Amino acid sequence: MVQVTHGIARYRGLRAVRDGIRQGDFLVLEFAESVTLLVPVERIDMVQKYIGGGRTVGKLDKIGGSLWSKKKAKAEDSVHDLAGELLEVQAIRAERSGYSFPEDDEKMKAFEDAFPFNETTDQLHSMEAIKGDMQKPKPMDRLVCGDVGYGKTELAMRAAFKAVAAGKQVAILVPTTVLAQQHLVSFRERMAEWPVKVEAISRFLSKKKQNLVLEKISQGEVDILIGTHRLLSGDVHFKDLGLIVIDEEQRFGVAHKEKLKQLRRLVDVLTLTATPIPRTLHMSLVGVKDISSLHEAPEGRAPIQTEVTAFEERRFRQMGLREINRDGQIYW
Numbered sequence: 066m067v068q069v070t071h072g073i074a075r076y077r078g079l080r081a082v083r084d085g086i087r088q089g090d091f092l093v094l095e096f097a098e099s100v101t102l103l104v105p106v107e108r109i110d111m112v113q114k115y116i117g118g119g120r121t122v123g124k125l126d127k128i129g130g131s132l133w134s135k136k137k138a139k140a141e142d143s144v145h146d147l148a149g150e151l152l153e154v155q156a157i158r159a160e161r162s163g164y165s166f167p168e169d170d171e172k173m174k175a176f177e178d179a180f181p182f183n184e185t186t187d188q189l190h191s192m193e194a195i196k197g198d199m200q201k202p203k204p205m206d207r208l209v210c211g212d213v214g215y216g217k218t219e220l221a222m223r224a225a226f227k228a229v230a231a232g233k234q235v236a237i238l239v240p241t242t243v244l245a246q247q248h249l250v251s252f253r254e255r256m257a258e259w260p261v262k263v264e265a266i267s268r269f270l271s272k273k274k275q276n277l278v279l280e281k282i283s284q285g286e287v288d289i290l291i292g293t294h295r296l297l298s299g300d301v302h303f304k305d306l307g308l309i310v311i312d313e314e315q316r317f318g319v320a321h322k323e324k325l326k327q328l329r330r331l332v333d334v335l336t337l338t339a340t341p342i343p344r345t346l347h348m349s350l351v352g353v354k355d356i357s358s359l360h361e362a363p364e365g366r367a368p369i370q371t372e373v374t375a376f377e378e379r380r381f382r383q384m385g386l387r388e389i390n391r392d393g394q395i396y397w
Contacts, residue, residue: 067113068094071102072126072133079106097127163204163331164307166231169196176226176259180219183364188216191357195224195335198355199308205333211359217337218248221310222255224335229261229288233307237291240313242267248291248312266292266301311336 066076074094080103081090091103092112104112115123126133184192191209198205211217225235237252239245249265256263264278264287281287285304290296309332 066092066094067115068102068104069111069113071096071128072136073115073123074102074125077101095125097125097130100128102128162202163333164231164233165202166196166199166227166233166307166333168200169227170230172230172259173223173227176256177223179258184219185216185359185361185363187211187357187359187361188220191359192220192223194355194357195220196227199224199227199333204331205335205355207334207355207357208336208338209357209359210338212339212362214363215359215361216363217312217339217359218251221312221335221337222252224308225252225289225310226256226259226261228308228333231307232305234282234285234287234303234305235289235308235310236296236303236306237289237310237312238296239291239293242269242293244312245269245291245293252289252291261288262286263289263291266290266295268295306332308333308335310334313338 066074068074074096077093077095079090080093082088082103087105090106092106092109094102094104094112096102195205195207195209198207209217209220221237225237228235237248239248245265245267246269249263252263262281264281266275266278270278278287278290279300279302282290283302283304290301290303295301311334
């Protein structure tokens with residue numbers, strides 16, 4: 066847990082105090098050196114869940130120490146710096162003209178007709194919005210929200226094909242090497258009948274093959290490049306980048322995504338997610354980003370089955386979440 070004034074502590078449960086001046090129920094927080102702090106339940110707003118950036122448990126802070134104050138000051142400075150960068154990037158994207166993609170031609174229509182499934186109404190409406198954004202001189206910055214299996218990848222493929230048909234390159238940013246490999250297979254299969262060169266860059270490739278891919282992308286010989294945060298490295302240079310697709314944006318840090326956007330400030334950006342982070346969702350609601358939602362499940366879609374790993378279960382319990390058995394399913 067995190068106490069706003071004193072920092073990171075270990076939650077030791079509730080304690081009822083019935084004697085003395087201060088009576089009531091208190092949260093018991095243990096800090097470094099086994100120092101205990103009692104927080105009245107009516108001041109629970111001063112206590113928050115600890116959400117770390119890695120797999121290690123946070124180090125307990127010392128009451129009265131200066132380390133927690135320094136951490137907060139550093140975080141506030143970083144937030145102010147990042148907020149300034151966000152405003153600058155969005156201002157540039159709003160004021161300057163980008164590339165206007167041409168309207169659909171016969172190739173685009175044929176590519177869409179080759180889709181082996183029936184599109185949902187939400188997919189069709191979202192694709193029309195994406196195309197409309199791409200055809201405007203203002204750079205696109207659209208967020209597509211939809212559950213797993215609702216057709217976000219197909220929308221990304223159509224947007225990528227439209228960009229490639231116009232002679233532009235496409236970068237697709239994914240959070241894991243496994244997902245990069247899955248997208249590589251999916252994109253190649255979907256575009257097999259078309260002269261579209263798709264490559265991926267990840268740790269699955271040797272250093273020699275990575276350098277070969279980077280050389281091809283800089284010379285314009287690769288149309289679509291899929292990769293993890295490796296795409297953000299300084300040695301990745303596109304000849305004529307026209308579209309950036311960010312998949313599962315909640316899995317990336319803010320600095321990662323904004324760095325990519327800064328590298329190509331006038332490039333169309335399409336963000337795909339099942340669970341938008343509050344910052345991105347807020348930007349969509351206030352009009353900084355445009356948003357499309359996929360509420361309708363494709364015909365024949367099966368329910369998603371997921372498993373909670375032992376590590377995740379341990380973290381859930383550390384965060385104070387409890388297991389609920391509902392209709393034979395386990396929820397947290």
